[in-house]
Structure formats: C-alpha cells, structure tokens
Amino acid sequence: MKLVSAALISLGTLTAAIAETGSGPARASTPASILSSADVRSVAPALDKYTQDNLLGDLWKRPGLSPRDRSIVTLSVLIARSxxxxxPFHLALALDNGVKPAEISEIITHLAFYSGWGNATAAVAVAKDIFAQRGVRPDQLPPASPTPLPLDQASEQNRATRVQADVGPISQGLVNDTGRLLFNDLWLRPDLAPRDRSLVTVSSLIAGGQVAQIPYHLGRAMDNGLTQEQASEVISHIAFYAGWPNAFSTVPVAKTVFESRKK
Amino acid sequence: MKLVSAALISLGTLTAAIAETGSGPARASTPASILSSADVRSVAPALDKYTQDNLLGDLWKRPGLSPRDRSIVTLSVLIARSxxxxxPFHLALALDNGVKPAEISEIITHLAFYSGWGNATAAVAVAKDIFAQRGVRPDQLPPASPTPLPLDQASEQNRATRVQADVGPISQGLVNDTGRLLFNDLWLRPDLAPRDRSLVTVSSLIAGGQVAQIPYHLGRAMDNGLTQEQASEVISHIAFYAGWPNAFSTVPVAKTVFESRKK
Amino acid sequence: MKLVSAALISLGTLTAAIAETGSGPARASTPASILSSADVRSVAPALDKYTQDNLLGDLWKRPGLSPRDRSIVTLSVLIARSxxxxxPFHLALALDNGVKPAEISEIITHLAFYSGWGNATAAVAVAKDIFAQRGVRPDQLPPASPTPLPLDQASEQNRATRVQADVGPISQGLVNDTGRLLFNDLWLRPDLAPRDRSLVTVSSLIAGGQVAQIPYHLGRAMDNGLTQEQASEVISHIAFYAGWPNAFSTVPVAKTVFESRKK
Structure with missing residues (x-):
C-alpha cells in the first residue's frame, strides 16, 4: 500500500506499524484515517505531488529544525486543530523520529490545558491504537504523579504577581488554576523537557491563530532553549500544517519577541 | 464500563444512558466517541488523573456557577468547536444536570447562527442518538414556529440603527438577516431563556477566540441576568474545555465590559 | 430519503448521487455524514425550518452572487473548518451548480496551503467517494504539473519585495516557500481562474476568523475581478456557514478595503 507520505520511508525507519493498518481489524478501527497516495491522486494529483516533493522531499529534510522537532511541532498542530x-501517520512518524511514547503522552496531556480537553480526548482515541500496534507498555508511560522538576521560584513569583494583577480582578478562579495546575504542576512534569513543552505550546498557539498569547510563550520557549533559528523554521513548518495565514499572522509578534531579546 | 468521567456518577444521577452505549448497536453507531478511563490511562495516566481530580472532583462542584450552567457552557463550547x-457524555450529563431536551434543541439551533450551520448539523448527528436513548418525545421539543417572546422595541431600535450604520455600507444582506432572523426571530424563541441564550453565545465566542464580538454579547448577557461572578467563573470553566489561551484572551475584553458597567 | 436540503432539488439538478447514498456500500463508507430532514427534526425542528426556508428557499436564490459562486464559497468554508x-451534500451540489471536478480538485489543493494540509486531506477523503459516485474520470482532473498561467512580473516583484522586507528577518524559509510554491506555482495553475482562487482564499480567511490576512487577499480578489457587490454577498453568505461573529468581524476590514479602492 503506497501511503500519502510513502516517500518518508526514505527518510528513515517508518515501518510496519502503518503498513499493518492496510488490512484486518486495525484498519477497521481507524476508517478513513489513512489515505493512500492513489486516493489523493484520484481527487487532486497536484496535492500528491506537493506532498511528495515539497513536504516529504524538502521541508522535513531541511536544516534548522530536526526531524524530531518537526514531529513535535506537527503533532501539536494536529492535536490543537483536532x-x-x-x-495515525504522524504519531507513527514521531515515534520513528525519536519522540518517546512518554513524550507523546505528555504532549497530549499538555494540550488538554492549552488547546482544550476535547482536543486531548480526540488524540487519545487515535494514539491508543498506535501505541497498541507499537507494543507500548504501561511502564513506558509517565506516572500520573511523578516527582516534579524543581521550580524556579523567582521566575514563578514574577509570573504569579503579574497574572494576579492582570487576571485576578476578572477571574480569580482562572488565576488559581493557572498557578496551581499549570505552573506548579503541569510544567514541572519531568517526562517532557521544558524546552519541548514550550515548543508544543508555541506550536499550538500559532496553529490556533492565538496571536495574543504568543509573545509570552515564545519568550519562555527561548528562555527554555529554543533558538531563534529554530523558531523561524517552526513558523515556516507550520505554514504547511496550519495554513499560510496562521504563519503570516505570527510574523509581527515573533518580530517583537526577537527584537526585544536583542536589547 | 468505567468511563472517562465516571466519577461524575457521584455528582448526581448520571445513569444508564451512557452505560448502555457499552455494547450493542447503540455503541456501533457512535464509534470511538466514548473513551473509558482505562483507554485514557493507556495513553496518558496524568490526563485521567486531572480529569477525575481537577475537572470532575473540583471544577464541576465549585460555587459561582451551577452544574446546569456549567453544562450549558460546556455544550456550547463543544458545539462551537465541533x-x-x-x-455524548456531555449531552447525557446536561440532561442529568437539568438542561431540558427543548433547551438542548434551542442551543443547537442558536449555534447554527453563531458558530455555523455545519456545527449545528454535527451536533444533531450526536444528539439524535442520545435523545433516542433517553426516550425524548417529539412533544418535548420546541415547535418550529412558536409564539415569540415580546420584543423590547427600544433596545432593538438602538441595535438596528447601530448595525445599519456600521454594517449597511458593507453588506446590506448581513444587516437584513441579522435583524429579521436573529433579533426578531431566533432570540425571541421562548424555549431557551434570554439569559441562557446569552450564556450560549458568550461561551461560543470565547471558545472560538472571537474576542471582537465579546463586548456586545457579554454586556447583553449581563443585561439578561448573568452576574459578574458567574461571568468570571464561565471564563475559568472554559479554560479547561477550550484551552487556557482562549480564556486569557478573554480577560482584557471582560475587564472593559465589567468596568464600563460600574459607571 | 428526504435530505436536510431536499428543497434544493427545486433549485436545479441535484440528482441521484445523493439519493444513492441512502443504501448500500456507498452510504456505509460515509456513516453519519448525511442527515435526513427527519433526523434534524428529531432534535431541532426549528433548525430544519430555517434550513428549508431561509437557506435553501432564500439565501441560495438571492441575486448578488451566483449559485456557482455560493458553492465555491461554501465548499471553501467547509474545507477551511474541516x-x-x-x-458530501455540498460537493454534489457544487457539481450541480457548475463547479467542475477539476475546479474542486484545485480548491482542495489550494486550501492545503491556505488552511492546512490536514484540511485538504480530510476533504480528499470525502471527495473521492463523491467523485467515484459521479463517475469522474482521471482525464477530468488537472495534471500535477500543467503549463502555468503567465506571471504578472511587476505585481509579483512588488509582492516579493514587500514580503522579503516584512518576513525575511523573521523566517526566510517562509519567504522562500511563499514565493516559490504559492505565487510562482499554485496561483498560476490554470484549472481554477485567479478570480475563483481569490474567492476561495477570502472565504477561507473569513471562515477562520483570520482578519489580519483579509485586506491583502480581498484587494487581490477585487483586482482579479470580484465585484464589491459580490464581496458584500460573500460576507452575508458566510454568516450562515461560518457563524455570524466571523461575518461581523470581517466588516471593519472590508470597509477599509472598499474605501481604499475608491480613492
């Protein structure tokens, strides 16, 4: 079965997991979720050509962002947009590109908060089949309540003070949940590095056109180790997966962040 | 079958309707639409913990917003985001929390206009099965053409004048439809109280990141009886179901509305 | 089987293709994708009435925008919002309204870039069944690499210079892809007229609330032959399919574009 993205096989180790969905009950459980290259050509020959030549043959191979980072970005976009x-294809590719099952688990949980509970639920429904096909064991998943990473007290104090001042008069419940659940809990979960957690967050914001929230999280991502070169290529990569307009709307706010960090 | 939100059973009367989907043709008609708690744990143990402890064990029990209001808000978010x-879970929970079938019918119809026709169609496809499982009778649904609520002529005249001036030069068709179909028809349908109709509208706007349209409708919601305390908790509740960024982007516009009403 | 939009039969030639989905394997491959009018009435009698009377009985018959244009706009909205x-209904209606299979193919490919790759993939999954039902032959589809339309060198030079200045310092990859893939390739594909391509783009931007990108593309649409009267009615039409808030948020930017062109 030639897949939409069969050319990716030449990129690495994309293996039997996808091919296995070609027949039998596994496929039955994900109807219409994987299109063959022939399916695409039966409607849009040009779309297949762009997929093979420009996405798989160029974008995913470009320097500036590793295949592992591209998989994290792409998964985040797909989850944020349900x-x-x-x-199925991109979960399998992510595993092949070195994203660990535990990291995928954390990406989904993270986006429950940053994209919405239903986005995470929809991703779980797909990921459970891929995890089963790949033989992911329970001990490969992060525990529900792990030992948290250490908290940067000063940075968190700054954040909390600012949010209390800005948001407290409008919704104290939102302030409380943000402090307790996000910055003193979710962000300290150790199975996804803070830099990758930021990459997930920024990708989901760009994918959802949530420009107003990008400056804080892009700055935080760069504090957490994302380079400007990588951030530039994240925008370029997301243009394909969340559409050109979302990429272009990100440019002015990214410019503000990049320039403010040079001072 | 332990459901994602099985802990909600302790909240109230969530009953056989969901459990019945565990086997037989009812489940077959909603494939993958209900995940068990074990399904979620097979991918993301932390997501299950947050669901049980922080959503069902905390958020839904908080004062500030009744379970019925939380169900209206949650349904509106899910429909607005398709x-x-x-x-299925939240339609059943809404019925258990006291939202009447006629009100659910009106929420879906209302969001055809405020979120898009396809959003309403997708919701109908799910709701018809839940209504059938619950034995909802045709006489429990609102008539297509009921006796409308009385129109507040002065308020409507103000609205119409303003919209004619702002929108008329750009799209007279939009002006005409807005007056005729929305404010002289949809909003006067009696089976959903204006306060609840406003709650649906505001929730869908927050859920879709449509910040520019929030001030008018949040003000209208408060005119229709939504308190500031309730509005604050709506924002906090929606953070979980439509993601933190949409909640945070609502804060500055809510602040403007809250402050303008103190004068 | 009476369909949601059965009244449209009176509009034209909507034929057996949809009715055929009422039984047999074709329907099996698109479960829950077509609701009957009775299905809608079993949840929301008012929604069915509005659909019959106000959408099919009024909106689609109004002057100001041809049925073919309304189909292009509606398909673009549905694809942009997945x-x-x-x-299925609107693909069949589009064919009946004179949108060629080759044009539908190009609309989907175009929106891979403007809405996101996953949006196009989801549309292909539906369109391949409709194309098969209608007996669309491979020679009716556009070739992957056709002879391009001539490039307006001066206009493209202006665009490229502006984008290099604005976007280059932030993401040179995005600048390169925009020039090479969009304006020197996609926009020059001959099987969708530039005016229709612009109509697709503007519709998808309105449908996604991407206000910041509307001025450039609405101006380009009008350069490509879309009249102000048509643009006004596009906004009015989209109110129904992407929700009133997206239509209203478009009004101020459309005003700016309309006024700037009078000078």
Whole structure:
C-alpha cells in the first residue's frame, strides 16, 4: 500500500506499524484515517505531488529544525486543530523520529490545558491504537504523579504577581488554576523537557491563530532553549500544517519577541 | 464500563444512558466517541488523573456557577468547536444536570447562527442518538414556529440603527438577516431563556477566540441576568474545555465590559 | 430519503448521487455524514425550518452572487473548518451548480496551503467517494504539473519585495516557500481562474476568523475581478456557514478595503 507520505520511508525507519493498518481489524478501527497516495491522486494529483516533493522531499529534510522537532511541532498542530485524519501517520512518524511514547503522552496531556480537553480526548482515541500496534507498555508511560522538576521560584513569583494583577480582578478562579495546575504542576512534569513543552505550546498557539498569547510563550520557549533559528523554521513548518495565514499572522509578534531579546 | 468521567456518577444521577452505549448497536453507531478511563490511562495516566481530580472532583462542584450552567457552557463550547467525541457524555450529563431536551434543541439551533450551520448539523448527528436513548418525545421539543417572546422595541431600535450604520455600507444582506432572523426571530424563541441564550453565545465566542464580538454579547448577557461572578467563573470553566489561551484572551475584553458597567 | 436540503432539488439538478447514498456500500463508507430532514427534526425542528426556508428557499436564490459562486464559497468554508459532515451534500451540489471536478480538485489543493494540509486531506477523503459516485474520470482532473498561467512580473516583484522586507528577518524559509510554491506555482495553475482562487482564499480567511490576512487577499480578489457587490454577498453568505461573529468581524476590514479602492 503506497501511503500519502510513502516517500518518508526514505527518510528513515517508518515501518510496519502503518503498513499493518492496510488490512484486518486495525484498519477497521481507524476508517478513513489513512489515505493512500492513489486516493489523493484520484481527487487532486497536484496535492500528491506537493506532498511528495515539497513536504516529504524538502521541508522535513531541511536544516534548522530536526526531524524530531518537526514531529513535535506537527503533532501539536494536529492535536490543537483536532485533525485526527493525519494523526495515525504522524504519531507513527514521531515515534520513528525519536519522540518517546512518554513524550507523546505528555504532549497530549499538555494540550488538554492549552488547546482544550476535547482536543486531548480526540488524540487519545487515535494514539491508543498506535501505541497498541507499537507494543507500548504501561511502564513506558509517565506516572500520573511523578516527582516534579524543581521550580524556579523567582521566575514563578514574577509570573504569579503579574497574572494576579492582570487576571485576578476578572477571574480569580482562572488565576488559581493557572498557578496551581499549570505552573506548579503541569510544567514541572519531568517526562517532557521544558524546552519541548514550550515548543508544543508555541506550536499550538500559532496553529490556533492565538496571536495574543504568543509573545509570552515564545519568550519562555527561548528562555527554555529554543533558538531563534529554530523558531523561524517552526513558523515556516507550520505554514504547511496550519495554513499560510496562521504563519503570516505570527510574523509581527515573533518580530517583537526577537527584537526585544536583542536589547 | 468505567468511563472517562465516571466519577461524575457521584455528582448526581448520571445513569444508564451512557452505560448502555457499552455494547450493542447503540455503541456501533457512535464509534470511538466514548473513551473509558482505562483507554485514557493507556495513553496518558496524568490526563485521567486531572480529569477525575481537577475537572470532575473540583471544577464541576465549585460555587459561582451551577452544574446546569456549567453544562450549558460546556455544550456550547463543544458545539462551537465541533468536538463530537465528548458530546455524548456531555449531552447525557446536561440532561442529568437539568438542561431540558427543548433547551438542548434551542442551543443547537442558536449555534447554527453563531458558530455555523455545519456545527449545528454535527451536533444533531450526536444528539439524535442520545435523545433516542433517553426516550425524548417529539412533544418535548420546541415547535418550529412558536409564539415569540415580546420584543423590547427600544433596545432593538438602538441595535438596528447601530448595525445599519456600521454594517449597511458593507453588506446590506448581513444587516437584513441579522435583524429579521436573529433579533426578531431566533432570540425571541421562548424555549431557551434570554439569559441562557446569552450564556450560549458568550461561551461560543470565547471558545472560538472571537474576542471582537465579546463586548456586545457579554454586556447583553449581563443585561439578561448573568452576574459578574458567574461571568468570571464561565471564563475559568472554559479554560479547561477550550484551552487556557482562549480564556486569557478573554480577560482584557471582560475587564472593559465589567468596568464600563460600574459607571 | 428526504435530505436536510431536499428543497434544493427545486433549485436545479441535484440528482441521484445523493439519493444513492441512502443504501448500500456507498452510504456505509460515509456513516453519519448525511442527515435526513427527519433526523434534524428529531432534535431541532426549528433548525430544519430555517434550513428549508431561509437557506435553501432564500439565501441560495438571492441575486448578488451566483449559485456557482455560493458553492465555491461554501465548499471553501467547509474545507477551511474541516466540517466533513456537510461536505458530501455540498460537493454534489457544487457539481450541480457548475463547479467542475477539476475546479474542486484545485480548491482542495489550494486550501492545503491556505488552511492546512490536514484540511485538504480530510476533504480528499470525502471527495473521492463523491467523485467515484459521479463517475469522474482521471482525464477530468488537472495534471500535477500543467503549463502555468503567465506571471504578472511587476505585481509579483512588488509582492516579493514587500514580503522579503516584512518576513525575511523573521523566517526566510517562509519567504522562500511563499514565493516559490504559492505565487510562482499554485496561483498560476490554470484549472481554477485567479478570480475563483481569490474567492476561495477570502472565504477561507473569513471562515477562520483570520482578519489580519483579509485586506491583502480581498484587494487581490477585487483586482482579479470580484465585484464589491459580490464581496458584500460573500460576507452575508458566510454568516450562515461560518457563524455570524466571523461575518461581523470581517466588516471593519472590508470597509477599509472598499474605501481604499475608491480613492
């Protein structure tokens, strides 16, 4: 079965997991979720050509962002937009590109908070089949309540003070949940590095057109180790997966962040 | 079958309707639409813990917003975002929390106009099965053409004048439809109270990141009886179901509305 | 089987293709994707009435925008929002309204870039069944690499210079892809007229609330032959399919574009 993204096989180790969905009950459980290259050509020959030549043959191979980072970005975009049809392929590719099952688990949990509970639920429904196909064991998943990473007290104090001042008069419940659940809990979970957690967050914001929230999180991502070169290529990569307009709307706010950090 | 939100059973009367989907043709008609708690743990143990402890064990029990209001808000968010996977559970919960079938019918119809026709269609496809499982009778649904609520002529005249001036030069068709179909028809349908209709509208706007349209409708919601305390908790509740960024982007516009009403 | 939009039969030639989905394997491959009018009435009698009277009985028959244009706009909205449930009906209606299979193919490919790759993939999954039902032959589809339309060198030079200055310092990859893939390739594909390509783009931007990108593309659409009257009615039409808030948020930017062109 030639897949939409069969050319990716030449990129690495994309293996039997996808091919196995070609027949039998595994496929039955994900109807219409994987299109063959022939399926695409039966409607849009040009779309297949762009997929093979420009996405798989160029974008994913470019320097500036590793295949592992591109997989984290792409998964985040798909989850943030609930685009389940492309998830089986990209979950399998992410595993092949070195994203660990524990990291995928954390990406989904993280996006429950940053994209919405239903986005995470929809991703779980797809990921459980891929995890089963790949033989992911329970001990490969992060515990529900792990030992947290150490908290940067000063940085958190700054954040909390600012949010209390800005948000407290409007929704104290939101202030409380943000402090307790996000910055003193979710962000300290150790199975996804803070830099990758920031990459997930920024990718989901760009994918959802949530420009107003990008400056804080892009700055935080760069504090956490994302380079400007990588951030530039994240925008370029997301143009394909969340559409050109979302990439272009990110440019002015990214410019503000990049320039403010040079001072 | 332990459901994602099985802990909610302790909240109230969540009953056989969901459990019945565990086997037989009812489940077959909603494939993958209900995940068990074990399904979630097979991918993301932490997501299950947050669901049980922080959503069902805390958020839904908080003062500030009744369970019925939380159900109206949650359904509105799911419909506005076409997140069908969580709809069966939340439609059943809404009925248990006292939202009448006629009100659910009106929420879906209302959001055809405020979120888009396809959003309403997708919700109908799920709701018809839940209504059938619950034995909802045709006489429990609102008539297509009921006796409308009385129109507040002065308020409507103000609205119409303002919209004619702002929108008329750009799209007279939009002006005409807005007056005729929305404010002289949809909003006067009696089976959903204006306060609840406003709650649906505001929730869908926050869920879709449509910040520019929030001030008018949040003000209208408060005119229709939504208190500031309730509005604050709506924002906090929606953070979980539509993601933190949408909640945070609502804060500055809510502040403007809250402050303008103190004068 | 009476369909949601059965009244449209009176509009034209909507034929056996949809009715055929009422039984047999074709329907099996698109479960829950077509609701009957009775299905809608079993949840929301008012929604069915509005659909019959105000959408099919009024909106689609109004002057100001041809049925073919309304189909292009509606398909673009549905693809941009991944609302697959309404796609089978509207793909069939588009064919009946004179949108060629080759044009539908190009609309989907175009929106891979402007809405996101997953949006196009989801549309392909639906369109391939409709194309098969209608007997669309491979020679009716556009070639992957056709002879391009001539490039307006001066206009492209202006665009490239502006984008290099604005975007280059932030993401040179995005600048390169925009020039090479979009304006020197996609926009020059001959099987969708530039005016229709612009109509697709503007519709998807309005549908996604991407206000910041509307001025450039609405101006380009009008350069490509879209009249102000048509643009006004596009906004009015989209109110129904992408929700009133997206239509209203478009009004101020459309005003700016309309006024700037009078000078």
């Amino acid at each position: 685009q389940t049809i492309e998830m | 997140q069908t996977i969580e709809m | 609302q697959t449930i309404e796609m």
